[in-house]
Amino acid sequence: MTQKTSQGEDLLDQLTSDSRQTRQIARRRMIAEAVMNEGSMRIEDLTDRFGISLMTAHRDVDELVSRGLFRKTRGIVTAAATNLIESSEVYRSNRQSTEKKLIAEAAMQFVEPGQAIFFDDSTTVLQMAAHLPSKVPVTAITNSLTLMNALKGMHDVTLLALGGQYYNWCNAFMGRMTINEIRGLRADVAFISMSAISDGTVLHQSPETVDTKRAMFDCSVKRILLADHTKFERRALHSFAALDEFDVVIVDDKTQPAHIDRMRSRDINVVIARGAGGRS
The missing domain is CATH 3.40.50.1360 (Rossmann fold)
Known part of the structure; x- marks a missing residue:
C-alpha cells in the first residue's frame, strides 16, 4: 500500500510540474506579445497584468532577454529601438x-x-x-x-x-x-x-x-x-x-x-x- 501511495504521489508531482511548466510557457508568450505590442513596459506593470510576483516577472523577463527578444534596463523591458539600442529581430x-x-x-x-x-x-x-x-x-x-x-x-x-x-x-x-x-x-x-x-x-x-x-x-x-x-x-x-x-x-x-x-x-x-x- 505504501508503494502504491508513493507511486501516486510521484505521478501527481510530475503532473503538477508539467502543468506549472505549461503555464509558465504560456505566460511568457503572453508577456512577449504584450511587450512587442507596446514597445516597452515597466516590469512592475507586468505583475498587475498577469497576476504574478515581482520576482516571477523578473525571472520571466530575464528568460526572454536571454533569448535576444528584449532588453531590460532599470526596471523596464524594451522591444522597440532607442537611440542607443536596436530592437530584436523578432x-x-x-x-x-x-x-x-x-x-x-x-x-x-x-x-x-x-x-x-x-x-x-x-x-x-x-x-x-x-x-x-x-x-x-x-x-x-x-x-x-x-x-x-x-x-x-x-x-x-x-x-x-x-x-x-x-x-x-x-x-x-x-x-x-x-x-x-x-x-x-x-x-x-x-x-x-x-x-x-x-x-x-x-x-x-x-x-x-x-x-x-x-x-x-x-x-x-x-x-x-x-x-x-x-x-x-x-x-x-x-x-x-x-x-x-x-x-x-x-x-x-x-x-x-x-x-x-x-x-x-x-x-x-x-x-x-x-x-x-x-x-x-
Missing part, C-alpha cells in the same frame, strides 16, 4: 511588414542573374529571399543566420555564409572576423537597411552593425539602401554613411514627399515602392 520582423515586402519586391529590379550580392541582416532585406528564384543563378553573401536558413538548398543560389561572433539580438554574425571575410570579397551589389535616417545621414545604434555593413558597402560596386517611412527623422548614435553615397534609395509610398524631394534635390536615385507592383 520585434522588427513584425513591424511595417507590408512596406518591407513592397520595398524588397522593388529591390529585385536591381538583381541580375550571375551577380554576387551582399545581403545584410536586416528584416527588410530578408524579404528579398522569396523573390531570388526568379533571378538565379546568383551568389548570395550574408551574415544573417535567418537568411542563411532561408537560402540554403535554394536551387542555383550559391550561398556564402559569413562567420564571426554571433549576436543573438539580430541573429547574425558581426565583428572583426566577419569584416575580414567580407574584405576578401567583391560583390556586384549590396542591399543594406539601417535603423535611422536624419539630416541626410544613415545611422544605427550598434557600432558592430555599422562596421560590418560598412565593409559590405565598401566591397560592392553598387550600394542600395532599403528604408521604410519610419526610418526617416529617427536618430541613432553611430553614423554609417551619407544618403548620397548610395546609388539607389528604395522607400515605400508612405514616406513623406518632403523627404523624397530633399533626396532627389541631391541627385539621389529614389525608387518608391507601391502596392500591386507599382513603383516610381
